Every structure is written in C-alpha cells, then in structure tokens.
Amino acid sequence: MRAQVLRSRSPAAGGGGRNANTLLMTASALLAIAGLCIAAYLSAVHYVDQPIACSSIGDCELVNSSRYAELAGVPVALLGAAAYASILALVAGAWLRRAGDLLLAAWGVALGGFAFSVYLTWIELRVLDAICAYCVASACVMTALFASLSASVLRAGDG
Amino acid sequence: MLAAVAVAALAAVAALIVLQSSGGGSAAIPPRVATGDGRVLGDANAPVTVIEYADFQCPICKRAETSIVSQVERDYVQSGQVNIEFRMFPFIGQDSFNAAQAAEAARAQGKFWEYHDALFNAQGAENSGAFSYEKLVALAQKIELDVPKFEADLSSNAYLPAIQQEADAARAAGVASTPTFFVNGTKIVGAQPYSQFQAAIDAALAKAAPQ
Numbered sequence: 203m204r205a206q207v208l209r210s211r212s213p214a215a216g217g218g219g220r221n222a223n224t225l226l227m228t229a230s231a232l233l234a235i236a237g238l239c240i241a242a243y244l245s246a247v248h249y250v251d252q253p254i255a256c257s258s259i260g261d262c263e264l265v266n267s268s269r270y271a272e273l274a275g276v277p278v279a280l281l282g283a284a285a286y287a288s289i290l291a292l293v294a295g296a297w298l299r300r301a302g303d304l305l306l307a308a309w310g311v312a313l314g315g316f317a318f319s320v321y322l323t324w325i326e327l328r329v330l331d332a333i334c335a336y337c338v339a340s341a342c343v344m345t346a347l348f349a350s351l352s353a354s355v356l357r358a359g360d361g
Numbered sequence: 362m363l364a365a366v367a368v369a370a371l372a373a374v375a376a377l378i379v380l381q382s383s384g385g386g387s388a389a390i391p392p393r394v395a396t397g398d399g400r401v402l403g404d405a406n407a408p409v410t411v412i413e414y415a416d417f418q419c420p421i422c423k424r425a426e427t428s429i430v431s432q433v434e435r436d437y438v439q440s441g442q443v444n445i446e447f448r449m450f451p452f453i454g455q456d457s458f459n460a461a462q463a464a465e466a467a468r469a470q471g472k473f474w475e476y477h478d479a480l481f482n483a484q485g486a487e488n489s490g491a492f493s494y495e496k497l498v499a500l501a502q503k504i505e506l507d508v509p510k511f512e513a514d515l516s517s518n519a520y521l522p523a524i525q526q527e528a529d530a531a532r533a534a535g536v537a538s539t540p541t542f543f544v545n546g547t548k549i550v551g552a553q554p555y556s557q558f559q560a561a562i563d564a565a566l567a568k569a570a571p572q
Contacts, residue, residue: 263538269420314370
C-alpha cells in the first residue's frame with residue numbers, strides 16, 4: 203500500500219512534494235552516514251589498542267569501560283554501526299526503488315535506535331554519572347534520523 | 362502497518378535492554394595457581410613484569426581476570442618467567458574507591474589476592490552499592506580476615522591518599538581506562554585477545570634472555 207503511495211510521488215509527481223521528499227531522503231542518508239562514522243570509530247577503538255580521542259570532553263573511557271558498552275559480548279557501538287548501515291541501505295533502496303515497505307523498515311530501525319539511544323543516555327546520566335561526547339553525538343544523530351524518517355513516512359501516508 | 366512496525370521495533374529494543382541488564386556476570390575467577398606477595402603475583406625477580414591497572418567495578422577488568430590474567434598465571438607465572446603486579450585505578454565511582462581501600466586493608470593482612478578475587482566475584486552494576494561498607498566487611502569475613510582490624514583500617518581512610526596518588530601517577534603515565542596493561546613497559550589497552558599478551562610477553566622474555 204505504502205509502496206503505491208511512494209510510487210505516486212515518484213518523478214512524475216508534483217515538484218513541491220518531490221523536492222521535499224528528496225530533501226528528507228537526502229537528509230536521512232547523510233545522517234545515517236554521519237552516525238555510521240561515529241559508531242564505526244567507537245567500534246574500531248574498542249578493538250584496536252587506542253584510547254578514545256576525546257579525553258577532555260566528558261568521560262568516554264568510563265562509559266566504554268562499563269558493562270553497558272557491550273551487549274552479549276558485542277560492543278554496543280558495533281550494533282549502532284549495523285543499525286546506521288542498515289538504515290542507509292534501506293533508505294537508498296526505498297528511494298531508488300520507490301519502495302514504501304523499505305522506507306517503513308528504515309523507520310522501524312530508526313525508532314529502535316532512537317529508543318535504545320534514550321535508554322543509553324539515561325544510563326549515562328543516572329547510573330554511570332558520566333557522559334561520552336561521541337555517544338551524545340550518536341544519540342542526536344539517531345534522534346534527527348528518526349524525525350526525518352518519521353516525516354518521510356507521514357508524507358507518504360498523507361499521499 | 363505502521364503500528365506493527367513500531368511494536369516490533371520497540372519489542373526488539375526491550376529485549377536488548379533485558380539482555381544487557383541480565384548480562385555482565387562473567388565467569389568467576391578460577392582458583393589461583395601461583396602465590397602472591399602483596400600485590401605481586403609470582404616470583405618478584407621474574408624477568409618480565411605485567412602491570413595491570415584496574416578498577417574493581419569495571420566488568421571488562423573482571424573479564425580480563427578470567428580470560429587473560431589467569432592464563433598468563435598458568436602459562437608464565439607458575440614457571441617463574443613472569444610476575445603480575447596489580448595497581449589501583451579507581452575511576453568509576455565511590456564504590457571503586459571503597460573497594461580499592463578494602464583491598465589495601467586485606468593486603469595489610471597478607472590476603473590481597475584472596476580479597477581481590479572476592480571483590481571481582483562480588484561485582485555488581487556500577488555504583489549500585491555492591492561495594493558498600495557492609496558488603497566489604499562481609500567479604501572480609503568470608504575470606505577469614507581479622508575483621509575488627511579490617512574495619513578499623515577501612516574506616517580510617519588511611520589508604521586513600523596513596524591510592525589517589527597511584528591513580529594520578531597512572532594518569533601521568535598515560536592510563537586513561539581500565540584495564541590497561543604494561544608488559545615490561547609495552548602498553549596494552551583493554552581486554553585484548555590473549556595472543557596479543559603472549560606476543561608481548563614472548564618478546565619481552567626474548568629481550569630479557571642473556572645473549
């Protein structure tokens with residue numbers, strides 16, 4: 203159903219709506235790339251013998267030494283990288299194939315990422331009493347990504 | 362459809378949170394095979410020294426104890442090639458400082474490593490009170506320390522300045538997180554694969570061997 207809605211907004215659709223869609227999808231892709239860069243960096247420093255380059259801003263080392271930095275032995279940053287990569291792939295697929303189901307899937311992953319970011323930020327503030335600048339940046343990117351994809355999904359639904 | 366996707370996404374996140382909350386309890390530290398004097402495990406004159414900076418609240422430090430330190434102990438410390446020196450780097454919160462002081466009080470009674478293992482095995486969530494005064498005293502009872510002396514040492518905060526100095530010196534030496542190891546000066550940050558420690562120790566042994 204949504205796939206049809208999106209198709210109606212494909213190149214033949216009105217210029218204003220198409221431009222807004224292009225803007226939202228481009229913004230989502232750029233945000234996913236930004237988030238992927240942050241998460242990939244944090245994943246890399248988790249495995250490579252290097253300290254995080256942010257010692258003067260917040261307590262990244264504390265946050266990344268905590269039990270909340272891993273989930274069943276997998277670094278949380280790596281899960282974040284996987285989430286951003288899948289959002290990027292789904293957004294690209296949704297845009298290129300005008301597939302509403304892929305857009306909806308991207309929105310679902312972003313919703314999950316947003317909810318998990320809220321949880322992790324709460325852990326930082328209330329349990330660890332420490333803030334990692336990279337984690338905050340990632341949470342902001344995921345929030346913006348969720349907002350941008352929500353707008354895309356709502357626009358598709360209105361159509 | 363939108364609601365179904367939302368419910369599925371939130372259910373997945375809830376499952377991840379439950380998984381994470383129930384995790385962290387890595388295996389208990391296996392029984393020691395080497396003997397320790399103070400905070401040094403093994404022969405004090407061994408050609409290679411592995412210094413470990415750790416925080417008793419740090420779950421990755423606990424994992425390093427089971428996956429790295431125990432193996433080094435079995436493969437190198439027992440044979441007298443390596444000794445392991447534990448250094449305090451309390452930085453996670455008040456419980457970290459409580460535990461470090463208690464470990465020093467146990468060292469004063471010659472039971473540092475027993476108490477060290479008891480602390481890691483009793484580890485809870487960060488800053489949750491897992492190392493409150495009462496719990497530290499209970500651990501002291503468990504390993505049969507002289508409890509009145511332990512309590513007197515702990516409540517005096519006598520060890521706190523030295524612990525703080527040790528942590529400051531570590532920061533000056535470039536330690537920023539736990540666990541951080543130095544194998545005869547070669548720095549290894551984090552609970553890296555055991556093979557990395559083996560390579561560093563073998564290289565240090567080769568260097569220390571008479572030509």
